[in-house]
């Protein structure tokens with residue numbers, strides 16, 4: 001049996017161990033230490049945000065962002081439906097209710113028109129949403145200008161969930177720096193990883209200072225443990241931050257390789273009727289964390305599940321796209337502003353193996369199998 005090809009596996013650059021070794025030699029194992037400060041500095045320099053706090057996960061970063069925006073029980077927060085549960089679960093942690101908004105077809109991200117409709121409708125029902133969580137799915141920038149215009153009109157702060165979008169940019173500015181707060185994730189399958197971790201970035205020093213305070217159990221200045229607010233254990237450790245420092249050195253390389261992988265898939269499949277890709281619009285620079293396709297089963301004769309199982313037979317991992325939140329059992333009661341777009345993408349979308357460490361031999365295996373699968377399903381009328 002051929003060795004397994006993963007969707008997106010950790011890819012170390014080489015210097016991570018040196019930073020970890022430094023931490024061990026100085027016995028800076030926990031909690032804070034020089035790797036954390038250095039990692040935060042590189043995140044600031046890279047993103048262009050004025051301040052950054054290294055945390056235990058992207059989900060923790062969203063939770064702290066919501067707390068700092070003053071979320072309370074009974075409040076409402078708007079969130080993209082087409083995302084991973086880590087985007088919206090923190091809304092529920094605060095006792096607030098998520099209100100989901102559908103995607104537009106072009107970028108698969110939040111539909112700005114529908115966002116405005118949702119806000120108007122929530123206000124007419126007596127609840128002004130307290131925040132908007134905007135997700136840049138698979139590293140593709142949202143229609144940010146349009147979203148910010150709507151958010152600005154109603155004066156609702158935007159939290160940018162750039163967990164999948166580190167290294168992507170919009171009109172020359174890095175994603176994560178458009179909202180009042182941005183978050184990144186360094187979970188195992190993301191474009192860079194610290195084995196597990198996240199960060200919160202902002203131009204507002206008060207937010208980042210407060211995130212550090214809350215993430216280390218909210219200790220007031222005193223020799224004993226004094227608490228006047230509820231804290232969390234959400235800080236990144238100094239050992240983990242060492243991995244992050246090494247990974248930041250190869251981030252741009254990973255982006256370049258993932259973009260090449262996207263081009264390679266597009267060259268391979270673009271002439272197959274019914275297969276389509278998500279394209280960048282002018283001013284958008286995607287990190288192509290994962291290459292995703294849509295498969296029109298009438299035109300191609302194939303459906304995503306057939307292709308997924310066909311790849312699986314060759315020990316190649318692919319995966320359905322994220323199942324939208326409004327279709328999740330746990331969120332079935334949550335309000336949803338829907339035009340059926342992300343639900344449809346869920347039924348015809350597929351994520352292809354996109355790791356920056358794919359070898360030429362592995363790419364050959366993927367290509368052979370993909371081309372074969374589409375060839376077999378090809379309707380007679382193609383020829």
Ligand SMILES: *Cc1c(COP(=O)(O)O)cnc(C)c1O
Nearest residue numbers: 057058059084086087163185187
């Ligand atoms: C991974 C991810 C998160 C959560 O990040 P963790 O570090 O895994 O907690 C949030 N939102 C999106 C869109 C993600 O892909």
